[in-house]
Amino acid sequence: MLYCICRLRYHNSCDSPLSAINYSVLYIDDLKKERSTYAELVSRPLSPFRTIATAPHIGMHDPNDAFPDSDQLIRSTFDQPNAPTALVKLLNRYPIYHAVLDLVTTYTFIFEENPDRAKELATIMLAVRDAPDGLFADPSFRREFDVQMVDLQNHCLSLNADPTSSRAEVLVTAACIQLLIGGSELIKYSTSYFKSADEVSTKLKTQKASGAVKNLNALKLLELTILHAESGFKKENNNKDVWKLLFPSHI
Known part of the structure; x- marks a missing residue:
């Protein structure tokens, strides 16, 4: 089942201001984990059914890219008529963990630039993830995908945001978005x-x-979230149309 949930990009801590509130297929927490270097990534042991891509281009491109011009290649592939199939083929050419990170990061940036493509992009990502002949059919790469795109991983929600802070409204609204969409899951975590x-x-x-x-x-949105909380965050009360409620003129 496809549903979009809010992606909150934090800077260093749960209390930092949001740089974006937007729809995403999964909650992405891509700035709080330590990043391995390219060399470390290509040296990680993989499934015996996969062979790591030899990379004669190492040292000849941006070390932050999994492969040459990865961002541009992934971006252009998202725009192809049959994007899921094209992305599967592209990732199969570079079966390395860093390519997974690049896919998720580029997907996020594309969405931030084109929020009206939210559902389309989410659908593409799910198709790529579930492709039987794709990179994520390998359990080791599926785990890496799940690490980079984790449902509701950040549980702090900024419920204690300082009301006098200029960023309080954004933080509280962001918490409401998460709770309305996935409160029934979030409440399972005692933090x-x-x-x-x-x-x-x-x-x-x-x-x-x-x-x-x-x-x-x-x-x-806040009042609706309070009602959701008072009902005990029942799954049937989760609301995936939060974006329409918050920005009705943009839908």
């Missing part, structure tokens, strides 16, 4: 930030009372 639906409800009500959220659509 230092929240331990129950009741606690989430209380914290959201505190944020509402503080006046941190001023945008009318965001305020409606």
